[in-house]
Amino acid sequence: MGGPVAEPRRLPETAAVLAVRRAVRDWVAAYAPGGDLVVALSGGADSLALTAAAVVEAGAVDAIVIDHQLQAGSDVVAADAAAAALAFGCRSARVIAVEVGGEGGLEAAARRARYAALDQARDGRPVLLGHTLDDQAETVLLGLARGSGGRSIQGMGEWTQPWGRPLLGVRRAVTRQLCADVDVSPYEDPHNASPEFTRVRLRTEVLPLLEEVLGGGVAAALARTAEQLREDGAVLDAFASELLHTASDGAALSIETLATAPAALRRRAIRAWLLAGGAKALTGKHLRAVDELITDWRGQGGVAVGGGRAGSRLVAAREHGRLTLRRERPA
Template identity: 70%
Template sequence: MRLPETLAVLAVRHAVREWSTGLPPAELQVAVALSGGADSLALTAAAVAEAAAVDALVVDHRLQDGSDEVAAVAAATARSLGCRSARVLPVEVTGTGGMEAAARTARYAALDAARAGLPVLLGHTLDDQAETVLLGLARGSGARAIQGMAPSDGPWGRPLLSVRRATTRQFCADLGLTPYEDPHNSSPDFTRVRLRTEVLPLLEDVLGGTAALALARTAEQLRADNGALDEFADELLSRAGSGLALDCAVLGAAAPAVRRRAVRAWLLAQGVRGVAGTHIRRIDELVVAWRGQGGVAVGGGVRGTRLVVVREHGRLTLARTDRER
């Protein structure tokens, strides 16, 4: 399909081309997560124009009546745009953390299982990035949350993080495509929707239309800063032990931001799940404010046991204790 050379079409195509820099178009093969919305439709069409082969993956969350028909239409549209293949992936949305989190987990698992070794392009835009940064700020989740989404993250690619949502909508209008409007995306029951429809518009009005751009720029700067801090933390771990025990004297001599990052990386490497800021702060007290206090319980123990970080003989260790005790 030959695409018109409008401003919106060229902007989206340029974003995809920039994301794939270093790989000739003749060799570029990708999968695209297609929901049928404007962002993923524009991404799919641009990817077809810029890559040698594109496989569309349409996740059917089965949360609404008629979702199978929506998925089928999206797959048919993908084929008409020139995708090499288009598959519908039905999923079961279950689990804790709310419907949004459960749907996200099911979606990513299905995409990962179906991608056949290809990178998967996701239609996240600059506006999505701004919303993610605001959520991280509101939750006090630290620099990792505020850094937002990365353009490339394992098998996931996000070429449109520099593209506004209005541009993808104009792209679809220029091609005569009718995006699917998911009712969940306008429901005030979801925090992200209220950020999108109430908070960000107000910020844009107050700040003269620069809020989303500024938030996205903040995320980009923080990703660079976090990358440097991660390198410092890795070096600290190599000196402190990085195995089953860490030397508190070595940790205590480091800058707090580096020390806490190193401890977090150590916990994750030991199989600890759900490392929270409260855990890190209390473990940090074991290192720099030692008063003989007890250990810090963290997640990850097998049934009937729990993992506890304790200080013994000047070293942090991870112990497995009876949960009832």
């Protein structure tokens, strides 16, 4: 939906408003100085606070509201969120209804549908997401449970094109306070209180217990850890890229070159090579098995990695001193 563009709503200079505005201002200056942005708006406190600040701190802002159609009245919730965006002064507010499948669970399916719709509708512009420091802490804990190494607990980045997350240093309580300060009532999604979802239990049970047992500051500490790991990971990825270039032998990789490299760089190089070759949903188990073709060769066969097609699978194998990646029919 659209309508006449309102002047940006004047926001009170409360502590919460100033904290969110500062976070958005810093993000825009660093990543999108032109300020022509899209905001993903759910109607919840985080995305409402983000929208209010973005209209003031950025240039032209368009809001996109995704209606997952998972609950009765979701269209009304979406329409109310769009109206709030226009009241804040967004150039436009558009509601997009999506169909949510069931593969991988409801949370994952809804996330895929949401991101796909946002990506299609953004028209080449960055999309701001309302993830907060609390969301970052939950993401780090989920990654820790997967046990896939440092990359899995790096959390979310401020800018992973085309997704921008200006509020990763802002607590969820601050976004709620902003909504109260500007007299806007956020939508309370019942899914955010349902214990059947792992992230909800982390939010309502695990993190509060950790805060109590460890004396507070746990969420902020987890977010700092994620940031440090992202910084370290960027350096290691750069060195791994150099190793990958050196080891490249056409479409294959030199076993000798990889075998003499440090494990942290070798596995990063293997991961990048597999992804470039079409691998999907790589796990730590995949990477260790492919790494063993280099460092613990006992004549074992190839390793199937996700990314196959109907009637074929994607297999990494050791052949004549080279690591190869090919599609083959299952036996």
